[in-house]
Amino acid sequence: MQKTITGFSKLTKSEKIDWIVNTYFSNNKSAKTTLEQYWNSNKKLQQLHDEFIENTITNYYLPFGVAPNFLINGKTYTIPMAIEESSVVAAASKAAKFWLDRGGFKAEVISTTKIGQVHFTYDGNTEDLINFFKNTKSKFFKDTKSITKSMENRGGGILDIDLKDKTKDLADYYQLHATFETMDAMGANFINSCLEQFATTLKTEADHSLSGNVDVIMSILSNYVPNCLVRAEVSCKVEDLTENSKTSAEAFAEKFIQAVKIAEIEPYRAVTHNKGIMNGIDAVVLATGNDFRAVEAGVHAYASRNGTYSSLTHAEVKDGIFKFWMEIPLALGTVGGLTSLHPLVKLALEMLGKPSAKELMQIVAVAGLAQNFAALRSLTTTGIQEGHMKMHLMNILNQFEATSQEKEQLVSHFKTHTVTHSSVVDAINNLRNN
Ligand code: MEV
Numbered sequence: 227m228q229k230t231i232t233g234f235s236k237l238t239k240s241e242k243i244d245w246i247v248n249t250y251f252s253n254n255k256s257a258k259t260t261l262e263q264y265w266n267s268n269k270k271l272q273q274l275h276d277e278f279i280e281n282t283i284t285n286y287y288l289p290f291g292v293a294p295n296f297l298i299n300g301k302t303y304t305i306p307m308a309i310e311e312s313s314v315v316a317a318a319s320k321a322a323k324f325w326l327d328r329g330g331f332k333a334e335v336i337s338t339t340k341i342g343q344v345h346f347t348y349d350g351n352t353e354d355l356i357n358f359f360k361n362t363k364s365k366f367f368k369d370t371k372s373i374t375k376s377m378e379n380r381g382g383g384i385l386d387i388d389l390k391d392k393t394k395d396l397a398d399y400y401q402l403h404a405t406f407e408t409m410d411a412m413g414a415n416f417i418n419s420c421l422e423q424f425a426t427t428l429k430t431e432a433d434h435s436l437s438g439n440v441d442v443i444m445s446i447l448s449n450y451v452p453n454c455l456v457r458a459e460v461s462c463k464v465e466d467l468t469e470n471s472k473t474s475a476e477a478f479a480e481k482f483i484q485a486v487k488i489a490e491i492e493p494y495r496a497v498t499h500n501k502g503i504m505n506g507i508d509a510v511v512l513a514t515g516n517d518f519r520a521v522e523a524g525v526h527a528y529a530s531r532n533g534t535y536s537s538l539t540h541a542e543v544k545d546g547i548f549k550f551w552m553e554i555p556l557a558l559g560t561v562g563g564l565t566s567l568h569p570l571v572k573l574a575l576e577m578l579g580k581p582s583a584k585e586l587m588q589i590v591a592v593a594g595l596a597q598n599f600a601a602l603r604s605l606t607t608t609g610i611q612e613g614h615m616k617m618h619l620m621n622i623l624n625q626f627e628a629t630s631q632e633k634e635q636l637v638s639h640f641k642t643h644t645v646t647h648s649s650v651v652d653a654i655n656n657l658r659n660n
Contacts, residue, residue, distance in 0.1 A: 271569070292305065295323050296326075301579075303579075318596050321597070324469070332459045335455070338408075338454050339451075340448075340557055341450070342417040342445070347400070348436075349439050381409055382407040387424070389403075482548075485606050502597055502601040506597030514571060515565045515571030538553075552598070615645040632657060
């Protein structure tokens with residue numbers, strides 16, 4: 227069977243499915259049903275999802291959970307999280323509750339500047355280009371007026387445009403490096419439209435007044451936003467850190483800080499440490515209809531800004547006060563894009579009290595910090611397998627279609643026995659045979 231096709235995008239949805247099923251699933255009778263069982267019976271809602279992307283054949287569900295009890299800057303939130311990984315929502319909720327009793331989280335937006343660049347080559351004299359840019363700079367602002375008008379009315383717009391000489395790194399390479407304020411919008415369309423207009427203005431004006439040739443390579447925003455920065459923090463007296471008498475508060479703080487320090491200097495650990503932070507961040511970013519790939523790329527670049535990949539969080543004890551904090555770049559929006567289209571995104575934002583982009587930056591950063599706190603807390607005390615094994619136990623019990631009575635008995639049994647696949651299977655069999 228031929229596995230390539232011309233004009234696939236022109237086929238109807240059911241023709242697309244038929245082609246997929248005939249081409250790849252001739253021996254799998256349930257493939258079509260598997261795809262179709264995820265269609266929504268509400269035709270309008272299904273069409274909305276079909277039109278988010280191209281060649282849609284079905285929906286791919288992610289669980290949408292919530293983590294309550296987050297106290298941030300004195301306000302309480304229930305945070306929506308879209309994620310497939312077990313334990314993440316539970317960990318966030320646990321950390322939220324822990325800090326609720328200790329003054330909650332503090333968060334602060336440090337800056338909100340976004341960046342876009344027109345990358346171009348120029349084969350003439352650099353001084354001429356610098357003078358040309360000085361003389362034409364105002365034209366870049368003038369030519370983008372129709373694009374920037376409504377953003378300016380909302381308090382945003384183009385902040386500045388610089389000419390950057392990159393010829394030391396790459397022959398003939400220059401940039402127009404522009405900074406933007408996009409208020410409550412993530413701003414990708416706005417920034418890219420401005421940049422494409424800059425490119426047109428650059429080419430037209432340069433062709434008139436420069437002897438060398440300007441060739442625009444591309445115009446695109448940057449997902450590296452080190453000046454769109456938010457800080458999240460928790461602190462309390464060291465003695466208030468423990469909930470049980472097994473570990474002393476001082477020993478817990480010391481071990482916790484050591485774990486953070488390891489992630490600060492050891493990239494292998496830092497990647498996993500930061501991955502845990504992104505468990506919280508991505509889940510809220512997704513639930514609120516934002517671009518988690520952009521956030522991921524920008525955050526990891528920021529984690530390497532000093533030349534080595536390092537921890538995003540930091541911790542210390544000073545004058546008897548334990549402090550744990552993080553600063554991360556987050557370009558988020560609460561208007562535009564999916565925010566007004568996807569019913570669950572709308573609901574998530576409503577649940578958060580229709581936050582501004584700045585408030586959402588704070589909530590997302592807190593979710594990341596909480597996640598890291600929960601991970602380090604269990605890693606440096608019980609280890610993470612204890613929680614995971616509880617989940618593992620439930621998964622096996624569900625596989626064996628255990629009744630609620632059987633579940634109750636077995637969960638109680640495994641409070642004092644080690645969970646492995648075979649020990650659970652044996653326990654189910656014993657219970658059933660008796
Ligand atoms: C698992 O998704 C995340 C952790 O590995 C994070 C960490 O190790 O800090 C638990």
